[in-house]
Amino acid sequence: MGNVTSLQVAERAGVSQSAVSRVFTPGASASAKTVEKVRKAAQELGYRPNMMARAMITGKSRIIGLVVAYLDNQFYPLALERLSNALQAQGYHILVFTAANSRADVEEVMQELLDFQVDGIITASVGMTSDLTARCNAAGIPVVMFNRGQDGAGVSAVTSANVAGGETVGRYLLSCGHRNIAHISGWQGSSTGRDRQQGFVNVLTQAGITPQIIDGMYDRDTAAAATRTLMAQDAPPDAIFVGNDHMAFAVMDTLRQELGLRVPDDVAVIGYDDVPLAAWAAYDLTTMRQPVNRMVEATVATLLARLTDPTAPAKRIEIDSPLIRRGSTKGPKA
Incomplete structure (x- = not known):
């Protein structure tokens, strides 16, 4: 037939x-x-x-393009699953593209999404240039950035309150009695890495402490190398704030398996995200919990609002994060 x-x-x-x-x-x-x-x-x-034929007739594909930089960080597969479920509940489907955090790669992927005539775009851990923003606006395709912000107007963004989160970490480590504190930061080319570092440094500076900072690039190997550098010093830190859990696991593995140190007795470690692995007994990681469900809800609601009313102004939404206290720090557990 x-x-x-x-x-x-x-x-x-x-x-x-x-x-x-x-x-x-x-x-x-x-x-x-x-x-x-x-x-x-x-x-x-x-x-x-024939969904493509219908899209040509109606001008709506019912497809949302999602661009993610990398999936080895356990936070993003979880976020993608929940974004997909939330959009499917609204009658949309997700077309997923991966792009390295380089301008050329992101521009190439975004052009492909425009060619697919998606109704909207969500970027996860991917930056947007002003040129890309203008091209999407000209095509009438709304964009929402998930877990990444951008200076200037024109693009909606949903993040956790990263500056406040960094401040919470700083106050907590001080309350635990730490004074020789280091920070293996998230990639400083990202708003999340910069904001978490800013809040953390603000609190420690007010306490008269200047933390040593190494950019971990959101990469396990880089974070492990940073750990070796920090602990090889004459006065190594007794606490390390790591810019996300993905790196924090590498830091803990290096401290315990390679350097023979005890966590938290010799070095306390605190991360950011609270991915499921953080609660496993092997890590028992104290961390800032990114409220992924609330972030997903806000992202989908913001995108749907822009689809309904293309003239709606871009929004920047920050959602508070709680500190989840576990056994990798010396303070009381939650």
Whole structure:
């Protein structure tokens, strides 16, 4: 049999062609009886709706493009799963692209997404240039940045309150009695890395402490090398704040397995994100919890608002994070 049409499905199901269209249009209204008859007929005939053809007719693809820089950080597969579920609940599907954090790679991927005529774009841990922002605005495609901010107006962004989070970490380590404190930061080319460092340094500076800082680049190997450098000093730190959990695990592995040190007795370690692995007994990591569910909800709501009203102004949303106290620090556990 050749390509099956919606008209053939309608005839088999004994309904109108418009009823078939409603059944296969996310968000459209159709009775349960109609849905059952149409889907049964479609299955018998082997019918599949042509989503691209529908997009050309309606001007809406019902596809959201999602660009992520890397997936080895356990926070992002979790966030992607929840973003996908939340968008599917609204009748959308996700088209995922990965891009290195370089301008050329991001521009190439964004152009591909524009060519696919996606309805909107979410970027996760990926920066946006002013040129890319202008191109998306000109194409009428709203963009929301997830877990990354951008200076200037024009792009909506949803993050945790990273400056405040860094401040919380600084106050907590001081309250635990630490004074020789180091920071293996997140990549300083990212707003999250800069903001967490800024809040942390602000609190320690007010206490008369200047922490040693090494950019961990959000990379496990770089964080491990930074740990060796810090601990080889004549006066090594007794506490290390690490810019995310992904790096913090590498820091703890290096301290314990390679350098033979005890966590937290010799060195306290605190991370950021609270990915599921942080609660495992092998790490028991004290960390700032990024409220991923609330961040996803805010991201989807912001994107849908821009899809409904393209003239709506861009928003920058910050969501407070709690400190989750576990066994990698000397303070009381939560």
